[in-house]
Amino acid sequence: MATRIQAGAVVTMDDNRRICAPGAVVYDASGILYVGDPNGYEGPLDQDLVIPEGVVLPGLLNGHNHAAMSMMRGMADDSPFFEWLTQHVWPVESRMTPEDIRIGTLLACAEMIRSGTVGYADMYFEVDQSAEAVEQAGLRAWISRGLVGLEDPDAKKLEDSLAFAERWRGRGDGRIVPMLGPHAPYTCPPEYLEKVARAARDHDLGIHIHLSESQDEMRQMAERYQKTPIQLAYDAGVFESRTLIAHGLYIEETDLPYLEGMVGGVVTCPVSNAKLGNGILPYHMLKEAGIAIGLGTDGPTSTNTLDMFLELKAMAWLQKTREGRPEGFHAVDALWAGTRGTAAVLGHAGGQLAVGAPADLIVVNGRAAHMTPEWDVLANLVYSAIGSDVRYSVVNGRMILQEGIITTFDEAAVIEEARERAKRLMEG
Template identity: 40%
Template sequence: MPSRVLIEGGWVFAGEGDGPFQVVEDGVVAVEGERIAYVGPRDGLDPAWEPTRRIDARDKAVLPGLVNAHTHHAMSLLRGYADDVPLMPWLERHIWPAEAHLTGDDVYWGTLLAIAESLLAGVTTFADMYFFMDRVAQAVVETGVRAHLSRGLIGVAPGADQALAEGKALVAAFQGAGDGRIRCALAPHAPYTCPPPFLARVLEAAAALGCPIHTHLAETRAEVEQIRAQYGKSPIRHFADLGVFQHPTLAAHCVHVDADDIAILAEHGVAVAHNPISNCKLASGIAPVPDLLAAGVTVGLASDGAASTNHLDLFEEMRLAASLQKVSRYDATVLPAWQVLRMATVGGARALGFDRLGCLAPGYLADIVVLDLRAPHLRPRHDLTSLVVYSAKASDVDTVLVHGKVLVDGGELLTVDLERVEHEVEERARRLARLARGGAADGTP
């Protein structure tokens, strides 16, 4: 018999439409197995429905699990390694040389650290593009989280053929793994790293495997200028003409897009992962999120990797996402709190292609966050949605369920040995830094 969990007495963010979530005071969420059975007022629940566990949500908000729509989880190993550097020098002089020394074990432990950080911040699902993705999948299966996984593919790099083989093997081995918690994609890194002949091979593989595409697009002005110089068109038009968007596509960034680009994205159903803090810190620019949403483009919220944002906190991302649009457009009404919260939940779920995820409604997958509102920065409670988006912090997360199972209980991780993970990560991060700077693995010059 499936487990039955009753979350009761909180402010429940309910509903599955395209507008704001409906906040139900003293509401309940009934979870049966991996799905939600009931959401709403307490007196609407069948009195014969008996839970195997009760979670007291009084003075708490009950939200859909947050979805990080684009990240590189094992880059938590490189947090703080190369800050205050523009994107291409950051990649070419610092990140790629360090990543050249990564092992599968490094990626496994770095991913576990990121999963721990994310769960404690209420993130239940993430889209990851990196290397040694079989080890990332292992971490996902072990910890109980939900993920969209892809092996990053750089067509101009040595070993591109091997990388593509690894990407295809990931899809074949892990599509639907972890009781359906894992979806897989192929991930051509970007237009400037994947020439058309290599991209054609990736798309042929995606067609054969029936899997989506995860990529970076139009992140910087330099990228747009380079692709226009090479191909006479924008990165968006370039990928459209090559047939990339004939496959379900998740495009990270889309900062430098014009009206024609946005129309192409909307026409082809391309989903965008918006990374506000990464785009600020790397001086990439401000994505036109209100224009994308107005055109009908699905937009999810993302942190990017911890090497560029230094954190995996979607509460910070929500605040900045809203604030950037308001200040850049001199309009306080654009991208209101309810819209940002939807981007961080159901928007991300739709962008990643997960069905019946990201809302608290009957039949939806039971990925749920309980947020403790008993803190000075969360009083008074005039508007619960604004409170969550503009005032809440990751540290307010109390309880997290994924696929109907409790993974964080009263702020305690249940599926990650955090002390062991932190020890492993410290040792491995020091080794990577030494090797990248020309030293030996044992610390000798």
């Protein structure tokens, strides 16, 4: 079933960063069949959508999330990090049921679909329930259970992760990709990281890990092991499999040899990093070293929203600030990170509108007051657009947001149920 969308502009994010204005995209469940001039497609069509006010772009890919933490959004926001984690997050998490996780994930999916995200990399627990939610919602997800080595002496949770991977690999028409999620070097000692790295190689799984996120972590690792987190992960064999490094703010020049030739890359979460006062990614140093750089939100407790359009802005603002000059970072670099960059980290063929790529795309209303006029469509998308400008979303050729309405589940019922469940969690 081939669908054509004709729109005011098509921003491809292909290798040439081609923009067609006006333009058209044709797709079916197998992928994108055509991108270009509105009248250039000659094949048969089952559906033809004409959206003159629309700007079509590849769906955004959120490279780092803890989706079900949506249930704790806004909780104890301005507390010091360790107080927040130990006195607020952990007690509530200990009361969360598998069904809380499923509903929390659906709540996050609703927010992501509405704001243009087509796929995300997640790390949390009760992963069967979060995978079920994703399967229903119609998004893509790279799902890992967060592994805390200090609480897993007999590696039972690692075994569970491998069993989860067996159960879910390729499910949802290939939309669900299991990974292994050793939380961080300060929660996973070196011997445990080695075990996870070996399991990843044996079972052909990618690794999702927080590394070099805060100065505290850098100090702790230096005191405990006389190593940087990157060196520690390298020595444990982590980088012998595809690795998604969440944050990487404090990667140093001396770390670069350990990352040389790595498969995967770094995902930056600028809003979380700014809100927690952690720092700014050394973007140019990593880019010059040839390391793929993706973009993510982090969990909704540290970022509050999962709106990737906000991350595009924050990335640009912070990088310009770090550089001390406006030309130090361009709008297209931010959009690249949120599409092709995350795709490169994950080894995914998406993040672009090109023939043969997966049919994952969004349509933004380009004629809102804050998107007018159109001197530069890329500047408008990065510096002006907000998540609620997204009107359509297609994942794997299926329309999961149509004229602003989610087609895969009852959003209002999920919001209502999340409110009720969160009330119970607040009461303790």
